Amino acid sequence: MGAEVTVASQRVYEGRLINLRVDTVRLENGRLTEREIVEHPGAVAVVALDEGDNVLLVRQFRQAAEKDLLEIPAGTLEAGEEPIACARRELKEETGYRAESLEQIGSFYPSPGFCTECIRLYLAIGLHKGPSVPEDDETIETIKVPLSDIPTMVSRGEICDGKSIAGLLSVLLLRHSLDFSAHCS
């Protein structure tokens, strides 16, 4: 596919978390069209597993969804912050846990049709509990659920956050593949 050529760009909003711009682009067929682009600094999300193979989930009210959602710990990159430092910070702030090992296992665009956000996905193991220190505007409850319960929770709609589904199923599928080759071949 050929890239679209940006011929004009107008910033229409500058906010606290996001900016919004409208790009005029020339398509491959020569026509012009507009693309509304939400500019986002990027984020991290963390699949954190304890020794009993339980995963940490956080429950918080989401104004955009108008309800509480159950998600993996996650948060937005601060200016100049390294993604792994952000993952360590968000895990600590939201759940109180620190991890002996924090490894990036993937990255993805949650909404590439209109938003620049890229989420780096981390796997955290070797968890140690301390006090949680949520940000001033966050009210967060942490729960632990067996990783093996995740498929049922997703299929029942109890987990309906896209990054959490993508992150948790990535880890599960890796496990399944390993189990599968170990047990079935």
Place this chain on the structure above:
Amino acid sequence: MGAEVTVASQRVYEGRLINLRVDTVRLENGRLTEREIVEHPGAVAVVALDEGDNVLLVRQFRQAAEKDLLEIPAGTLEAGEEPIACARRELKEETGYRAESLEQIGSFYPSPGFCTECIRLYLAIGLHKGPSVPEDDETIETIKVPLSDIPTMVSRGEICDGKSIAGLLSVLLLRHSLDFSAHCS
């Protein structure tokens, strides 16, 4: 978690695909804060499997990601459109295929931290090929890949669209679970 109470809301942008509003909300602790909310009409995404267990993927340039992405067929609900009609329309427009069976298998919020978008996920089987009819501003290439290749493609970053990872791994995990109980119990 208690809901946040919206005490003021200002629409700062009305666009073609999205609107943007800034809500002032009262938190549980009584403090006021602002939430930037991208209003989105909602969307559908389709995991389409042929008789050989190949999945249809579409490749298109994404201005927000500044590159081509490989995704499952998907698109935004038109005004008053039923989600299943949207799934049928987008599958046809983007790939040319129609499906004998189109079943909703889940739904999720791709970016609930700031966007109202909810994506309904469909499984399409019984595929029949016709001409694709992409929208005027879309340039789309359709490819077929074995469903069994998806985990490798995700882990290599060849698929890095969140809805596609969530949708494809949901279908794969369901398969794995079935295979697992069939072959290993």
